[in-house]
Amino acid sequence: MTFFTKNFLLPSFALFMLFSFVSCKGDDKTLPSCEGVTYEYEGVDGPEHWSELCVDYTDCGGKVQSPVDITGAIDDAALSAIPRTYAASGTHIVNKGHTIQFNYDGGSTITVNGEVYELLQFHTHTHSEHTVGGVSAPMEIHFVHKNAATGKLAVIGVFVEEGAENAVLEHFVHHLPATLDAKYDAADTFNALDLMPADQDYFTYAGSLTTPPCSEIVTWIVMEHHIEATAAQIHDFEALEHENARPVQALEGRTIKHHKS
Ligand SMILES: [Zn+2]
Numbered sequence: 001m002t003f004f005t006k007n008f009l010l011p012s013f014a015l016f017m018l019f020s021f022v023s024c025k026g027d028d029k030t031l032p033s034c035e036g037v038t039y040e041y042e043g044v045d046g047p048e049h050w051s052e053l054c055v056d057y058t059d060c061g062g063k064v065q066s067p068v069d070i071t072g073a074i075d076d077a078a079l080s081a082i083p084r085t086y087a088a089s090g091t092h093i094v095n096k097g098h099t100i101q102f103n104y105d106g107g108s109t110i111t112v113n114g115e116v117y118e119l120l121q122f123h124t125h126t127h128s129e130h131t132v133g134g135v136s137a138p139m140e141i142h143f144v145h146k147n148a149a150t151g152k153l154a155v156i157g158v159f160v161e162e163g164a165e166n167a168v169l170e171h172f173v174h175h176l177p178a179t180l181d182a183k184y185d186a187a188d189t190f191n192a193l194d195l196m197p198a199d200q201d202y203f204t205y206a207g208s209l210t211t212p213p214c215s216e217i218v219t220w221i222v223m224e225h226h227i228e229a230t231a232a233q234i235h236d237f238e239a240l241e242h243e244n245a246r247p248v249q250a251l252e253g254r255t256i257k258h259h260k261s
Pocket of ligand 1: 123125210
């Protein structure tokens with residue numbers, strides 16, 4: 001082929017090397033800064049791509065990720081109900097864009113494996129992120145607790161099923177801030193315990209934040225029993241946060257333990 005003259009091959013080789021270099025950049029984890037980077041729940045910035053979006057999101061591609069499908073849990077007689085020392089809190093609701101978050105007044109704690117974690121906030125996912133035997137609930141509330149000394153988190157997940165009106169949520173649903181970073185504050189107090197099931201059986205496993213940066217620092221406590229809210233109440237959250245459930249992640253050899261009283 002006379003087309004492939006020496007004069008053509010040389011620049012072609014140079015171009016090939018250039019593109020090889022560019023395509024290798026991702027493999028070498030030379031990702032951009034996360035400053036100003038946003039993530040989504042679908043499309044090119046969706047969950048399958050979070051680990052490639054920027055340098056601080058690489059944990060999203062790790063092997064200790066959440067949520068997971070709860071299946072094959074092992075009963076563990078050494079586990080006991082999680083001691084909860086919750087005080088009432090004023091109402092501090094923030095629209096975080098991808099979720100509605102309730103910041104909680106200081107001083108409420110749980111004790112997990114002998115370590116104390118303080119309740120910082122809770123927020124909602126519609127539909128649920130964890131599934132049980134492959135089945136999701138229409139909503140899941142995450143109660144985020146932090147150990148001040150280690151920086152590690154203990155998150156209690158509570159499934160919300162469609163049913164009776166939820167008296168606690170009814171105080172809030174007409175005040176949910178509708179735009180990003182908008183807030184609603186009120187002196188009205190409530191206790192987070194009233195958004196948890198009375199039965200304290202739970203599943204527990206080691207996992208991560210379910211949003212970037214997906215840090216693998218979370219002891220998950222997923223309550224076996226659900227609370228209820230009406231379809232309209234659940235819809236009020238879903239209308240603002242939209243679909244915000246990360247798909248379940250592979251267990252990668254992790255064990256899910258079950259506390260049954
Ligand atoms: Zn969450």
